[in-house]
Amino acid sequence: MVAYKDIKASNALINDANAPHIAVFVGGTSGIGKLTLNALVGTGTSLRIYLVGRRSSEERTQSFIQDLHVVNPKAEIVWTEAEVSLLAEAKRVCEDIKSKESRIDLLFLTTGYAPFGARKETPEGVEITQSLGYYTRMLFVLQLLPLLKKTENPRVVNVLGGGMERTTSINVDDLDLKKPGSFRAMTAQPHYITLNTVFLDKLAVEHSDVTFIHSWPGSVNTGNVWRSLDPDQYILSWVVWLFLDPLIRLISSSDEEAGQRHLFYCTSAAFGGRGIAWKGKAGISTSGTSNTGLFLVNYKCESTPNAKVIPLLREKATAKVWEHTQMLLGAYL
Ligand SMILES: NC(=O)c1ccc[n+]([C@@H]2O[C@H](COP(=O)([O-])OP(=O)(O)OC[C@H]3O[C@@H](n4cnc5c(N)ncnc54)[C@H](OP(=O)(O)O)[C@@H]3O)[C@@H](O)[C@H]2O)c1
Incomplete structure (x- = not known):
């Protein structure tokens, strides 16, 4: 466990010289993205953040942006409206950002x-x-990589379930879980987590100048668990209300700690790149090095390279995941 006081000490060293100057947050309208954005703006550094979110969240996000501007007048937050579940929309906003910026330091995905x-x-x-x-x-x-590669310390921080991937979690014969019985509550999330790691692992090998981080945030009480429940799932809603929600409240990191720990990923040299010097234990990437690659990290800010599983996934899944993903995204690149 990296002590929270050490995380805060590292984050206290963030200044105009080492902060990410241009950042894109996709998912910064709620939860861990919002908490991290808040922590980043709170450093008082000069930065521009493209905050990408759907129209239904614009009104409350504008009020959040106004609050951030009071906290740090040097921070420019650019509200960028997009229905982020759609590939065509993701492409549209990336093209918009690329027409305005020549480089990006940080891409934060939640x-x-x-x-x-x-x-x-x-x-x-x-x-x-x-x-x-x-x-x-x-x-x-993929869309923003060319701009990330133009900076000194480019980072992609992807928040989902880094370190939780298993060879048995991925369904390589039905990557979109379309066949009858493939899509099930307990199997779909581990499958998606593993897809993220497999794809980013390959990208990290090809783009060793970019630091990739896949974070498993543990438990953070963002209300995320309620999002998937349909109004007619009475029994499951009841179970969540009675057992899961109280448990989440009990074991969750505080909002502030979750934001600071994810800010650490965005700025520290503990996970490769040229971030703020770190005297503690260096993270180890899926390639077994400490200076570059894909870092799988847990809520304690420890790297969890999953060294037994990753080589097997490379053998079993990488080619299929890569080819299928490229095919599906091809029209939007
Ligand atoms: N929180 C945890 O304890 C935890 C634990 C393990 C893994 N995770 C995973 O880590 C990621 C971040 O977690 P979080 O708790 O920060 O999530 P969150 O606050 O519930 O949501 C993250 C973002 O997803 C967007 N979103 C949700 N549904 C959407 C939809 N239908 N269309 C467009 N955008 C949508 C939200 O936008 P709006 O603001 O517009 O709603 C928000 O910006 C998630 O993938 C979550 O599953 C979370």
Whole structure:
């Protein structure tokens, strides 16, 4: 466990010289993205953040943006409206951002929720939690990589379930879980987590100048568990209300700690790159190095390289995941 006081000490060293100057937050309208954005703006540094979110969240987000401006007048938050479950929309905003910026220091991705409800597809034919938790995220990464590669310390921080991937979690014969019986509450989320790691692991090898982080945030009481429940799932809603929600409240990190720990991922050299010098234990990437690659990290800010599983996933899944994802995203690149 990296002590919280050490995280705060590192974050206290963030200044105009080492902060990410241009950042894109997809999912910063709620939860861990919002908490991290708050922590980043709270450093008082000069920065511009593209905050990408859906129209229904614009009004409350504008009020959040006004509050942030009071906290840090040097922070420019650019509200960027997009229906982020749709690939065409993700492409549109990426092109908009690319027309305005020549470089990006940080891409922070948190959209989505656990697929506990019935299978629902977006108008583009993708299961919605897979689109939010995998496809549109990877599209943002691919679209914005050229701009990330123009900075000194580029980072992609992806929040879902880094370190939780298993060889048995991924269904390589039905990557979109479309066959009857493939999409189930307890299997879809581990499948999506593993897809994220497999795809980012390959990208990290090809783009060793970019630091990739896949974070498992543990438990943070953001209300995320309620998002997937359909109004007619009375029994499950009751179970969540009676058992899961109180448990989450009991074991969750505080909002502030979750924000600060994720800010640490955005800025510290503990996970490769050229971040703020770190005297503690260095993180180890899925390639076994400490200076570059994909870092799987847990809520204690420890790296969990999953060294037995990753080589097996490379053998069993990488080619299929890569090819299928490229095919699906191809029209939006
Ligand atoms: N919180 C935890 O304890 C925990 C634990 C493990 C893994 N995770 C995963 O980590 C990620 C971040 O978690 P979080 O708690 O920060 O999530 P969150 O607050 O519930 O939501 C994150 C973002 O997803 C967006 N979103 C949700 N449904 C959407 C939809 N249908 N269309 C468009 N955008 C949508 C939200 O936008 P709006 O603001 O517009 O609603 C928000 O910006 C999630 O994928 C979550 O499943 C969370």
